[in-house]
Amino acid sequence: MRHRLLVSLVIAGTLLAINNLHAEEIKIGMLYPITGGGAIYGSPAQIGHRMGVEEINLDGGLLGLQAISVERDTKLNPATAAAAAKEMITKDGVHVLIGGLSSSVGLAVSEVARQEKVIYIATIAKTIQMTTNKRHNYVFRTASHTDFEGDAMAQIAEKLNAKSICDIQLDYAYGHDLAAGIEKGLARHLPDTKIVLSLRPKLRATDYNVFITQIMGAGCDVVTGGLWGPHFVDFAKQATPFGLFQQIKFIAGGEIGSHEIASTMGRDYPDNVWANSYELWYHHPNEEHKKFHSKLSAQLGTHETTMWPVLAVIGVRMYAAAVKQAGSLDPDLVAEALRGMSIDTPVGPRTIDPTTHQTDTGQFWGPMVKKEGAPYRVMDPITYIPALLSE
Amino acid sequence: MTDPIDRAGIILCLISLATLILIPAVGSNYLVDVTTEILIYSLFALSLNVIIGYSGNVSFGHAAYFAIGGYTNAILLTTYAWPLVASLLASITVTMFITGIVAYFCTRLTDIYFAMLTLAFSMLVWAIAFKWRSVTGGDDGFVGITIPEILDQRINFYYFTVLVVVFSTWILWLICHSAFARSLLAVRENPTRAGFVGINTRLMRWWAFVVAGTFAGLAGALFAMLHRGMYVESAFWTQSATVLIMTLLGGMFSFFGPAIGAATLFLLERITNEYTEYWPTVLGLILIVILLFLPDGLVGLVTKIRNYWTREH
Numbered sequence: 001m002r003h004r005l006l007v008s009l010v011i012a013g014t015l016l017a018i019n020n021l022h023a024e025e026i027k028i029g030m031l032y033p034i035t036g037g038g039a040i041y042g043s044p045a046q047i048g049h050r051m052g053v054e055e056i057n058l059d060g061g062l063l064g065l066q067a068i069s070v071e072r073d074t075k076l077n078p079a080t081a082a083a084a085a086k087e088m089i090t091k092d093g094v095h096v097l098i099g100g101l102s103s104s105v106g107l108a109v110s111e112v113a114r115q116e117k118v119i120y121i122a123t124i125a126k127t128i129q130m131t132t133n134k135r136h137n138y139v140f141r142t143a144s145h146t147d148f149e150g151d152a153m154a155q156i157a158e159k160l161n162a163k164s165i166c167d168i169q170l171d172y173a174y175g176h177d178l179a180a181g182i183e184k185g186l187a188r189h190l191p192d193t194k195i196v197l198s199l200r201p202k203l204r205a206t207d208y209n210v211f212i213t214q215i216m217g218a219g220c221d222v223v224t225g226g227l228w229g230p231h232f233v234d235f236a237k238q239a240t241p242f243g244l245f246q247q248i249k250f251i252a253g254g255e256i257g258s259h260e261i262a263s264t265m266g267r268d269y270p271d272n273v274w275a276n277s278y279e280l281w282y283h284h285p286n287e288e289h290k291k292f293h294s295k296l297s298a299q300l301g302t303h304e305t306t307m308w309p310v311l312a313v314i315g316v317r318m319y320a321a322a323v324k325q326a327g328s329l330d331p332d333l334v335a336e337a338l339r340g341m342s343i344d345t346p347v348g349p350r351t352i353d354p355t356t357h358q359t360d361t362g363q364f365w366g367p368m369v370k371k372e373g374a375p376y377r378v379m380d381p382i383t384y385i386p387a388l389l390s391e
Numbered sequence: 392m393t394d395p396i397d398r399a400g401i402i403l404c405l406i407s408l409a410t411l412i413l414i415p416a417v418g419s420n421y422l423v424d425v426t427t428e429i430l431i432y433s434l435f436a437l438s439l440n441v442i443i444g445y446s447g448n449v450s451f452g453h454a455a456y457f458a459i460g461g462y463t464n465a466i467l468l469t470t471y472a473w474p475l476v477a478s479l480l481a482s483i484t485v486t487m488f489i490t491g492i493v494a495y496f497c498t499r500l501t502d503i504y505f506a507m508l509t510l511a512f513s514m515l516v517w518a519i520a521f522k523w524r525s526v527t528g529g530d531d532g533f534v535g536i537t538i539p540e541i542l543d544q545r546i547n548f549y550y551f552t553v554l555v556v557v558f559s560t561w562i563l564w565l566i567c568h569s570a571f572a573r574s575l576l577a578v579r580e581n582p583t584r585a586g587f588v589g590i591n592t593r594l595m596r597w598w599a600f601v602v603a604g605t606f607a608g609l610a611g612a613l614f615a616m617l618h619r620g621m622y623v624e625s626a627f628w629t630q631s632a633t634v635l636i637m638t639l640l641g642g643m644f645s646f647f648g649p650a651i652g653a654a655t656l657f658l659l660e661r662i663t664n665e666y667t668e669y670w671p672t673v674l675g676l677i678l679i680v681i682l683l684f685l686p687d688g689l690v691g692l693v694t695k696i697r698n699y700w701t702r703e704h
Contacts, residue, residue, distance in 0.1 A: 172521070
């Protein structure tokens, strides 16, 4: 009788354990703006995030558990993002936070991750602070940062043999940090070249006429700018009639070489622009990119695809690789695994620096040219500038 | 509006207080976080109602004082490593001082001109917070606020917030049920007649503005500590609009109405965001319903139902 009871208890316990194992899931938290002004970047990133989670499950899950995506809209507001991050941790029990578009949202989510001791992987936010003075045990970044971008812009300026530079940056965190990154880059690559004019139009500015005339009168041969998204579109439309792009070469950071900007501007995209992008649908740096592009293209229903999904996929893959290596969901063990973690991605291999927690994410750079058969201006030739602060 | 609280009200207050004390016993960190945030927004909304409900002016810039309190507390605690009590008192004093200056100009105007000037001042505060990057962190926000170790524990901070908010609500209650509040109501109902009976209407409105701004500053200071960060968005006009809707939703002709509105709107937003991305649409619908069918807010609705029930039985 006692023996039968013991066997029954063992069976019941095993069934309960199996049941619990099936009930438990790995919850991958996603934080992107999916409404409002940031949605044009956040919604494609959301697609990428889901693709990353799907990849994990197709691969048999993590530690034998299925992954699910828990998603929140940050509305591009740091206070909203911080509250959402806390809610995802305390209510939904997410194991990791991935995402964050703007620098302020990235820093706010990072602060929550620090308090709650949960891993946060920043996939888009570029502020240098996240991996320098605001770095902590649980924050990692797979995006590039302003020092890398500034250094790449200085390298292009060196190629273009720039003698004097006009710098135009938006008057907020990213603009200020990128300006500092360019200065550091110039000190490395073109120490004799001077920035003769620094301009700071305000964020969401639409009228650039006063800045355009200042640039044209300053006598610079190269302009460096971090006017991302609609800022560059407005600037270019207003500067073209003045002949600015015929007289001065423009090195544009802020992913102005991406599909989003090139397709939006179409015929209005100016000459003499050297721009960057994290990913280009028409450029396959490896075999995996072809497959990734086909899959994304099928999901979006267009042959031309945006670059934001790949950033989100990289964030999810990095976490999955770390969990596999750690063999645990414990944030401290996963953080340990993330330090120095290397993975393959559709845009090449990526490694996290064990000290700074920053991934060596470089970008594709090149002049934007008209090309036979291309629907809009494309980058050609394409150069991958790695994330190295070379001397 | 200035009637003393009845027996049922006292019982309700005691039940609410007991509930607040017992919430951590449930063992849910989420519940503790949500309640902490609701308490802070309740204080923010209650403060705005001193201007709207009592002095009869609409402010479109109340977020400015919330942000001033928040940034002052953040800077003093973190940059200058002040002790908490000194930092909180200084935050209240700084907000009171700045509100006094703003109120001096705003109370010279009435109606839409008053509302527009409050908006203009709040955007000025926003612009300063945005541009003064070396002090406020600008667009990046002031992240990583240092708070005393004892308050670093979630439950401790919760009880600290309960203590501050309950005490502040009690002070606001005393103010809103004093002779000063009766004078304010007279100014709200008929400023000309109030002036004739010897009430300095502008001074009364100035005081109402200062009281409202000061308590908003205290709410901001708590908010900064809760999130360990303060952001320029907290000074933006949309934040002023949110607290205005909270006040209208709960009912501006009731002392506790704005707190009920704050809790309702906050929870509605959280729940809606879990199921759909269309919170702005839901918010728009709420606003339409309030303006068309619930001019006295949720408290007004409950009163109407109670009156109807009493008549029927």
